[in-house]
Amino acid sequence: MSEPQNVEQLLFIAFGIVAAGGALYAVVTRSLLRSIIALGAFLTAVAGEFYLLAADFLAVVQIFVYVGGIVVLMLFALMLSASGVRHPLAAIDRPALGAALAYSLGAGVLWGSLTTELPAVGELPADAVDALGRALLGSQLWSFELIGVILLASVITALVIVRKERR
Amino acid sequence: MTTAAVTLSSVLFAIGVFGVLTRRNAISLLVSVEIMMNAAIINLAAFSRLYEPEAMTGQVFALVGIGIAACEAAVGLALVLAVYRRFGSTDVDSIDLLKG
Amino acid sequence: MEVSLPLTFAAGLLWGAVAFTIVGALTAGLVLAERKVSARIQGRVGPMHTGPHGALQTIADMIKLVMKEDVRPARADATAFRLGPLLVAVPAVLSLAVIPFGAPLVMRDLNVGVLYFLAIPGVTVIGLLLAGWASYDNYSFLGGLRSSAQFISYEIPRSLTVVTVVMLAGSLSTVDVLEAQRSVPYVVLLPFSFFLYCVTSLAEINRLPFDMPEAESELVAGYHTEYSGFRWALFFLAEYAGFFAAAAFGAVLFLGGGSGPLLPPVVWLAVKTAVLLFIGMWIRFTLPRFRADQLMRLAWKVFLPASLVNLVLAALIMRAVGS
């Protein structure tokens, strides 16, 4: 299989613009709520990118976990900690420094990725979900188990942190 | 496609860094960090699709990344709530008891 | 695949428009049906004046709603207030995309269809929270928080329950799941899963006996207290779309979908869905409401462990039977 089609590329770029726009808005807006909604839009756009990259499973998981989970969690946190809900956030602080560092880091990463020699293109398996499942429970079992352990640990940690102290 | 994916990822990453460096609110920081995570995950998915489609390693790691992002959000937001209870604010600048 | 992708997007837009229309019609029908059923159960006659036996009552209601003034509380956050109903309604409609209404009648046979069906409604939580919060009203806010907490809590046992079906079918595609049930519907093989699915689905779509979030007696009308007119209609539509989607999906997962003798698949699916819908309404007008804390305790202390046990047992039995 060759490089994917041009239309797909166009769609990819279109989603990319949505994603970058959402991300930018999320970072610069002075309303925390809008920031989170923009994050949701950004994440959905990224899910679209995943779909275009033939990672259907990843796309759905992105919606499931990120949009349905993390964004909701952030909204909860926002609403439970009343600060920032009704009041605008502080203005962007030290924009010059942030921009300079962000620019150099992004440019460095981009340059590094573009100049790296990459191996030849392989074949996409017929049933990608099947292959992913086999990888998860086969060659990559270790990462699968590990993420399970990390999830358990973080669940317990979050519970311990949030629970009210007993008197 | 490679160029597009890599560019998108770098741009998103830079945006995330910018947010982390310039925002004061703890939840904003988490938002920015999630953007950075996603930039990395896009790279994983893209390289998995474009250079090693049959091995699925990239996708597996993207899943791991999403899982870690979920953990991070859970623990991070729990901390935000704890900090809010303690300091009455979610601004990270208000938490500076460790000043040297 | 090469050609299909852009086409899919185009088709998706078309399907979306069609689906919205269909869902609108469905909602009208369902509301009428619900009112009639409730009247029947409570020994009344229900709406009788508009159309024969009140058949056009809901059409009239919808026209009224669309034409009403759009009222927004003065201190409400405008963006969030507008976004809320949309984020609730759109996913409810979108989740219908993977339901196979019959061999050709599936909008898209995603190879992760089942997962998609579970994931997309999760987005509605954002809408609920936004709607509840944007209204700048304590009842709405509490209603929004309760709804989302309930949704998230019941999403977990529901997903775990659906996993048993996926395990048995060996695929995440809804079409494949249907294929696998050609001989025996899964309700026979997985009765407990079916039960869990029905109960958790009722909870997820906030219907009685799990309609705590909008308990009139304590929260006025929950997160949509401050809504009126078309936006309120969207919530209404989303609720019935969700009800319908859950029933249809249940029919697909456990009752063999469109398979059946003589009649075309669409009819069979409609019949099976209708049965499930009727059961839902029946329950609504029969059982009392749970209290908020009982509701959450039920989710985490009963349904979550039950679904886990169910999952493990199903896996063990599958392994033992050997396929």
Place this chain on the structure above:
Amino acid sequence: MTAVLVGMFAAPLLVCIALLVGGALTSRLDETASLRLRALAGWISVAGTFTAFVLALVGLFAVQAGEEPALRAVWFEVGGLEVPFSLRLDGLQAVMALVVSAVALLVHLYSIGYMHGDRDATVYFAELSLFTSAMLLLVLASNFFLLYVAWELVGASSYLLISYYFQRPEAAAAGKKAFLTTRVGDLGLLVAVFAIVSQAGSFDYDAVFAWAAEPGFAGAWAVAVPLLVFAGAVGKSAQFPLHVWLPDAMEGPTPVSALIHAATMVAAGVYLVARAYPLFEAAPISLDVVAYVGAFTALMAASIAVAQSDIKKVLAYSTISQLGFMMAALGAGAPSAGIFHLFSHAWFKALLFLGAGSVIHATGRQTVARLGGLAKRMPVTAWTFAAGGLALAGIPPFAGFWSKEEVLAGLAVHHPVLLGLLLLAGFLTAFYIARLFFLVFFGPEPVDAGEYTAEGTADEHAAAPGGAVAEAGHGHDAAGSGSRGAWSGVKESGWVMSLPLVVLGVASLIAGFVGTEYFGRPLQDLLNLEPAGAAAAHEAPVWLPWVATLAGLAGVGGGWLAYGRRAGRSGGRGFDARLEGALGGAYGVVARGYLVDEFYSRVVIRPFAAAGRFAWRGVDGRVIDGFVDGLARVVIAAGGLVRRLQSGEVRDYLAAMAVGVILVVALALGVL
């Protein structure tokens, strides 16, 4: 037999551990259980000691039957040196083990009554059991390393017991003094052990003695090693010049004085010399040193005892004096006579101490001048005390007579001068014990309780053995202020205290026979210590026993004349005053132990303290602290500079981190 050897010291040790652990647990968890444990502690440790006693008896019979139980294991190895853990029983060790465990058993039993109601009784019995265990280990050890370990354990537990009433500064100071003074001697022993292992290449007794018996063993080592060993013995057995700690050690509870500072631990020095006798034999000059030190100590301590006003001090100096007798016998080439005297002394001296304890327990007083007329109120104590006193005075047929006679006989051949000294010491011994007996048990009862109460509680009651006694004392004082009869509340102690007195009284009467000709000298046979050519006892002049007995009778008679005869009137206390008047300042000097303590304080302690102060204020305070403080100041200053980097703001750290990441990326890309 291995089990016998191990069990003998392990039983009290286990009791000690159990009591400590149990006490620690219960004191934290449950007060009722703690009290119950405290009440039971004495019986638990009696059980442990009884086990040891039975095992010691078994061992003794086995040795008598010709067995030689032994046990040897490698403890650890250092370099090429193998340090063994070895135990054994031969005649000497079996006798010692029996004496130690028997006296320990009686003292444990006695302590139950004496310590009744004491708040820390659990700790007391744990410490007492620890001592018993350590002492038995010391006796059972068959190599010098283990001997030294046990030696120090004994010292440590002695320290603990002397300062048992550690809330009182005197007791704490006495414990410290005992520990430090014996330490001087212990250092000698330690050097001796080092010298032995470096020269003989082994710790084992047999190997070392074989090495000492070699013809090549002579010269500096041959003299140095026994003298260093003797230094240890001098410290532990309170011989001149290291005797100063023993009188102070009377600050401990009286049963402790009986067990440790009369019958067992102080005898360890004597045992050590007897044990290492082959080393001494190789260098006759070292034996002479032992003999002279012993005889001198015997006379000096006996003379001090005459002028003491505290019951326990009299007995303490008496102990020093008697230990001098034993040392003299050892040095004169009659080791079995020395051990024989150790054997009989253990019984009657323990008896005297326990009798004194009984008096103190009943009255709460221990100054002779404020006691009197107790014979009527405490008959058992009085008569057993009399038996012990007669044994000490060397009046036949009491035990002390036979063993002292042996000692004198051993000296008679080669050391006529020392014989004279010891005869004089024997006279003084009889005199001071008679004085003590008459003053305490006869004469008028002290008239006043009220007059002395305040002072009494201040200085005498200082040594009071426990809460119950204090109550008894106060009760007596209260009664005394009401009626003239000062002793109206005083009565004989309970059976747990009387029984040991009676047993020891009988032992004081008969224990001497095991070493006499009439019974075939079974003790000496068992000990089998006599050097090859010695048969000293048989060569002694025929008149010697008569002279010795005469000296004893003269002493007792003199004591009766001075203190007993006029008991009805002035209570004999007047004689001390007359003696003081006659002797002038010399009496005070004697009473204060010939000012040895003062001498040490001037010559040793003050220079050391001055040097210590210089090292503390001058060297440590200025130089070392200055250096350390300077370092700290430098670090603080540097920290003050660096700490400005720590703004405490997360985003500053994040920015710094971003810079770091940029640097790493740049490095990875090869830009830098």
